[in-house]
Amino acid sequence: MLFNSIDFVIFYIIVTILYFAVPHKLKWIILLAASCYFYMAFVPVYILILGFTIVVDYFAGILIEAEHVPRRRKLLLAASLITNVGILVVFKYFNFLNLNVDILLHKFNYHNPIPYLTILLPIGLSFHTFQAMSYTIEVYRGNQKAERHFGIYSLYVMFYPQLVAGPIERPQNILPQLHTRHSFDYDLMQSGLKMMLWGFFKKLVIADRLSIFVNSVYNNPDMHNGTTIVIASFFFAIQIYCDFSGYTDIAIGCARTMGFDLMKNFDRPYFASNIQDFWRRWHISLSTWFRDYVYIPLGGSKVSGGRRYLNVFIVFLLSGIWHGANYTYIIWGVLHGLYSVVYILIKPYLRKTPENKFAAALMRFGNIVFTISLVTFAWIFFRANSVKDAFTLIHNLKSFGAMPFIGDGVSNFAQSVLAIVLLFILEYKIEYFPGKFNFFSSPNIMLRWGTLVFTILWIIIFGVFNGSQFIYFQF
Amino acid sequence: MKNKLVVRFFVRLAGFSVILIAADRLVGFGLKKAYFNQRVGQFSQTTYAIDSTFQDVMIFGSSRAVRHYSPSIISKYTGLSCYDSGRDGLMIPYSAAMEEISLSRHIPKVIILDITPRELGIDKSKYEKLDILLPYCDEHQQFIKYIKEVSPFETYKLFSKTYPYNSSAFILAHNIFFAKSAEKDDNGYLPLTGAMTKPEMEDYSKRMNIRALRTRKKNEVADIKAINYFKRFLENAAREKITTLVIISPTILNNAFYLDNQTLERGLIEKISREYPNVIFLDYSTDPRFNYHPEKFDDVFHLNKLGSEEYSAIIGQRIKAKLNTGRQQLTNTSKGIY
Numbered sequence: 001m002l003f004n005s006i007d008f009v010i011f012y013i014i015v016t017i018l019y020f021a022v023p024h025k026l027k028w029i030i031l032l033a034a035s036c037y038f039y040m041a042f043v044p045v046y047i048l049i050l051g052f053t054i055v056v057d058y059f060a061g062i063l064i065e066a067e068h069v070p071r072r073r074k075l076l077l078a079a080s081l082i083t084n085v086g087i088l089v090v091f092k093y094f095n096f097l098n099l100n101v102d103i104l105l106h107k108f109n110y111h112n113p114i115p116y117l118t119i120l121l122p123i124g125l126s127f128h129t130f131q132a133m134s135y136t137i138e139v140y141r142g143n144q145k146a147e148r149h150f151g152i153y154s155l156y157v158m159f160y161p162q163l164v165a166g167p168i169e170r171p172q173n174i175l176p177q178l179h180t181r182h183s184f185d186y187d188l189m190q191s192g193l194k195m196m197l198w199g200f201f202k203k204l205v206i207a208d209r210l211s212i213f214v215n216s217v218y219n220n221p222d223m224h225n226g227t228t229i230v231i232a233s234f235f236f237a238i239q240i241y242c243d244f245s246g247y248t249d250i251a252i253g254c255a256r257t258m259g260f261d262l263m264k265n266f267d268r269p270y271f272a273s274n275i276q277d278f279w280r281r282w283h284i285s286l287s288t289w290f291r292d293y294v295y296i297p298l299g300g301s302k303v304s305g306g307r308r309y310l311n312v313f314i315v316f317l318l319s320g321i322w323h324g325a326n327y328t329y330i331i332w333g334v335l336h337g338l339y340s341v342v343y344i345l346i347k348p349y350l351r352k353t354p355e356n357k358f359a360a361a362l363m364r365f366g367n368i369v370f371t372i373s374l375v376t377f378a379w380i381f382f383r384a385n386s387v388k389d390a391f392t393l394i395h396n397l398k399s400f401g402a403m404p405f406i407g408d409g410v411s412n413f414a415q416s417v418l419a420i421v422l423l424f425i426l427e428y429k430i431e432y433f434p435g436k437f438n439f440f441s442s443p444n445i446m447l448r449w450g451t452l453v454f455t456i457l458w459i460i461i462f463g464v465f466n467g468s469q470f471i472y473f474q475f
Numbered sequence: 476m477k478n479k480l481v482v483r484f485f486v487r488l489a490g491f492s493v494i495l496i497a498a499d500r501l502v503g504f505g506l507k508k509a510y511f512n513q514r515v516g517q518f519s520q521t522t523y524a525i526d527s528t529f530q531d532v533m534i535f536g537s538s539r540a541v542r543h544y545s546p547s548i549i550s551k552y553t554g555l556s557c558y559d560s561g562r563d564g565l566m567i568p569y570s571a572a573m574e575e576i577s578l579s580r581h582i583p584k585v586i587i588l589d590i591t592p593r594e595l596g597i598d599k600s601k602y603e604k605l606d607i608l609l610p611y612c613d614e615h616q617q618f619i620k621y622i623k624e625v626s627p628f629e630t631y632k633l634f635s636k637t638y639p640y641n642s643s644a645f646i647l648a649h650n651i652f653f654a655k656s657a658e659k660d661d662n663g664y665l666p667l668t669g670a671m672t673k674p675e676m677e678d679y680s681k682r683m684n685i686r687a688l689r690t691r692k693k694n695e696v697a698d699i700k701a702i703n704y705f706k707r708f709l710e711n712a713a714r715e716k717i718t719t720l721v722i723i724s725p726t727i728l729n730n731a732f733y734l735d736n737q738t739l740e741r742g743l744i745e746k747i748s749r750e751y752p753n754v755i756f757l758d759y760s761t762d763p764r765f766n767y768h769p770e771k772f773d774d775v776f777h778l779n780k781l782g783s784e785e786y787s788a789i790i791g792q793r794i795k796a797k798l799n800t801g802r803q804q805l806t807n808t809s810k811g812i813y
Contacts, residue, residue: 006628020481186480222682411645449491453498460499460637461506461644466603466626 001041003250004203004465011038012254015160019258024181028151031258035160039123042164046122049087050158056083057132058153061139061146073140080136084129091122096325124164126322130289132157135171137293144171152178159260161251165244167265167285174260182259194440195253197455202246204463206419210239212412212464214383217405221389226400229380229393236383237376238420241269244283268427270375273367275339278375286322290315309344313337328381328390335378415462503636509647510610510640516650517541517562518643520663524560525576525611531555532794533577534663535570535708536589538563542777543589543724545787546662552791553798555584559663566594566601571704572608572621574711579617585794586712586719592732592740595701602700609639624700666780667773671727676769680728697740702747709751718797721748723758725765725786727772732760755797759786 001008015034022030040047060080067073089097095116102112135156138144147153155178162169217224217232224232245266252262265285272278279287291300298311313334320333353360384390406413429437439451513519532555534544540561549557560573570588577583594601602624612618612633622629632638640647712719721744726732732741741758748756764785765771771782778786 006631184481184484186484189484222686223679411642411649414645415642449494452491453495456495457498457502457637460635461502461641463641465632465641 001038003247004200004208007041016257020184027182028149028155028178031160032151032155032158035155035158035163038160039158039163042123043120049091049122049125050128053084053087053129053132054154054157056080057136057157058147058150060136061153062148064136064139065146077136077140081133084133088125088129090117091119091125093321093325127166127168128157128163130168130286130322131166134168134289134293138171144175147171147175149179159255161254161260162262165247165251166283167248167251167263168289169263169285173263177260180259185259188259189257191441192253192256192258194452195256196250197253197452197459198440199246199249199251199253200463201455201459202242202249202423204459204465206423207239207243207246208464208466209412209419209462210235210242210416213406213416214239218383218385218389218393221384221392221396224393224396224405225402226397227402227404229396230400231404233376233380233383233393234372235416235420237270237372237379238423240379240382241266242423268431270372270424271368271427271431272371273364274371275336275343275374278371279336279340286319290319294318309341312340312344316340323382327387328384331387331390332378332382335381339374339378419462499635499637503638503640506637506640506644506647507610509651510643513647513650513654515654515659516646517665518646518650520560520660521562521573521607522611524558524573524663525615528558528560528577528583529556529581530558530662531584532557532587533574533583533585534559534561534587534589535574536561536587537565537569537591537594539591539724539777540587540589541663541665542667542773543783543786544587544790545664545666545784547664548784548787549791549794552788553585553794555794557662559660561589561663562607565604565607567701567704567708568601568605568621568624569607571708571711572605572618574708576615576617578711578715582715583717585798586717587790588708588719588721589724590705590721590744591723592737592744595697595705595740595743596737597696597698606641609633609641612639664783666783667777668780669773670779670781671769671772671774673769676727676767676772676775679775683728683731697743702743705744705747709747709754713751713753716753719751719754720790720794720797721754721756722790723760725762725771725778725782726760727766727769727775729761729763729766757793759789764789 001011011034015030018030018034019027036047039050057080060076064073064076064080067076098112098114098116101114105112135144135147135153139146147156152175156169156171156174157163159169159174159178214232214236217228218236221229248265252265255262263285265283267281267284269278269281272281295311295315298314299307300311301308303311314337316333316337317330318333319336320330323329323332351363353363380393381387381390384393439447442448442451510518511522513522530546532546532549532553534540534546534557538561541559541563544557544559544561546557546559549555560577562569567590570590574586605621606625606629608618608621609629612622612630619630622633709719709721723741723744732738741760745756745758748754759765765778765782768782771778771785773779
């Protein structure tokens with residue numbers, strides 16, 4: 001079920017009303033049933049995969065906690081992790097790996113006897129697998145008590161607002177909330193609905209509008225000149241941000257209306273002044289997951305220089321692989337790994353921020369533009385349908401300066417530009433004047449409601465209502 | 476306390492909904508006024524095509540219909556009045572909708588359907604774009620079944636009076652405030668004024684050949700629903716015994732449909748057209764008068780003014796010949812000439 005569908009609006013209203021109507025002890029049943037229904041709206045049978053990992057991790061958590069022999073604890077954790085990663089490998093990476101075996105054997109004139117699997121990737125598999133893994137790791141580390149209530153544990157993995165595209169939560173944040181009594185809270189309801197509205201704005205008015213132009217260019221990579229490709233790639237950078245952060249805002253808002261507090265996933269990433277800063281602001285729940293469960297166990301930054309660079313590189317390589325079984329994602333991860341390593345290397349030699357305010361602002365602006373350029377270049381690989389397409393696009397960049405193609409009509413292009421301008425104005429306000437011009441929560445009801453009505457009408461007038469899927473659902 | 480908060484929330488929600496609905500009605504009313512008061516641009520052409528056409532020759536199709544047929548030239552050769560009700564970016568479902576609404580009000584003598592093989596291929600955008608009929612749904616209930624192709628919930632969205640004008644604000648503003656600079660149509664015809672160069676054409680040809688090498692193995696699959704719309708279009712014309720010309724207009728390359736993997740769809744258009752005795756199928760995509768003549772094309776898909784005027788003269792002569800040597804003589808009845 002897509003957030004940007006009428007089905008979801010009806011589903012959300014029914015579930016929220018039922019959630020508040022039933023007594024506390026029954027609330028988890030409502031949420032679990034709703035989450036199952038939500039997930040089964042995509043491919044019903046895949047609930048069995050989810051059910052299998054839930055059962056494995058539930059018992060793994062209890063057994064790890066009860067076990068005092070370190071080796072056995074480690075074995076239990078390994079069993080849980082192998083099950084989760086194994087499912088990921090089978091459903092997400094098997095055909096990719098098989099294809100590579102195929103190519104390799106073909107080179108030596110051998111036939112690959114392993115057949116390809118004809119299965120669809122379970123939606124949001126990487127998200128809920130990572131969330132499940134963080135539970136067993138935290139129990140193993142002693143940071144989290146094993147959850148005894150099977151229903152609550154199932155809900156930890158399946159909580160519908162963040163089930164298919166995160167934020168990838170930690171058990172310490174969500175499990176206690178699932179036990180807490182949540183009664184109707186007027187302020188949380190209001191604030192959650194406003195958050196959802198902002199998420200819908202980002203998705204329908206910005207992301208889906210930009211996708212029209214982006215798709216027309218990226219689906220015909222050999223037909224466009226450099227100027228068009230630069231514009232399309234920048235549009236995609238904004239599209240993917242608004243698509244994913246729009247989804248996250250809807251998820252956070254939706255959970256908030258029921259009294260849950262999900263973690264922040266984005267912090268205006270295109271205001272980052274360097275690549276490290278970008279990763280502190282982009283997909284925070286995944287970045288911190290890799291930091292806590294991969295980077296730090298590898299030694300983090302408390303190792304020799306060379307090893308540290310390798311650790312950073314490994315994290316980004318894994319991040320690329322996490323996104324999908326395609327070399328485009330791997331190259332995207334490698335690029336970010338290289339950016340980060342180079343940044344760490346040159347950081348000590350970079351100029352300090354000047355004392356002159358104007359010069360400092362100019363320097364920050366330059367850094368932001370440079371960071372966006374690097375990130376946008378990497379997005380070419382992320383969005384391209386194949387590595388070959390990506391290189392065709394990069395090759396065609398040489399004709400930068402030629403008259404750009406503006407798509408189906410000036411109207412769509414103009415609406416795309418307007419959407420981007422609006423986004424940057426609003427994000428600029430939040431970044432630099434967080435306490436000012438908060439019309440959404442103004443104490444003046446006329447101004448508050450006026451802004452809300454204006455936003456809704458803006459969505460109706462400028463939104464794209466073709467029910468397109470969220471990009472990150474495929475991961 | 477809790478119940479009080481719930482009541483307060485619902486009271487405020489109700490109040491907010493009333494204001495939102497009122498604002499939606501108000502903005503919708505303003506947009507409707509603006510929309511139907513346009514005098515230039517493709518919105519006003521569509522409105523005219525739906526509500527006011529009376530011409531003897533009616534042209535349907537996508538941007539290639541709008542840009543390739545000059546009604547004045549066709550009228551000059553045939554002595555019949557002519558209107559071009561094609562529209563940029565729209566395809567066979569739209570042509571079927573426009574034909575249905577036109578025939579319910581007026582029976583032309585000749586219908587021209589400009590079609591490209593791509594229109595019968597799998598591409599859901601041709602249905603999504605039917606939402607441009609939303610502003611007309613209040614007055615023309617026949618469009619509702621086409622609107623449902625956009626999405627099953629589309630008709631519910633019509634509760635909003637602003638929604639029918641979704642995504643059209645920029646064009647509306649342009650057509651109202653900059654009417655003088657807007658494209659002026661000649662009975663629906665909007666010629667393109669640019670001209671391609673030989674290197675541009677060669678570059679396009681090279682790219683298409685590279686793409687064809689990569690995608691040649693792809694299975695061609697036709698869209699059954701689009702085929703049904705095509706058949707419905709032809710059946711409606713056949714029912715009224717209207718001479719119908721199904722035309723694939725000129726392309727810059729003589730193997731464009733082969734390179735674009737559309738040979739199956741091209742064959743289907745011809746095969747289906749031949750099932751109807753009132754239909755003449757004409758394929759100008761391999762016409763050497765246009766192939767490899769970049770000076771007659773504005774871009775790789777569209778003829779420019781020079782090309783379209785030459786082409787319109789050819790079509791005008793073709794209709795004239797048909798009218799003179801048709802299987803039935805032209806009658807003066809409103810039921811057409813076939």
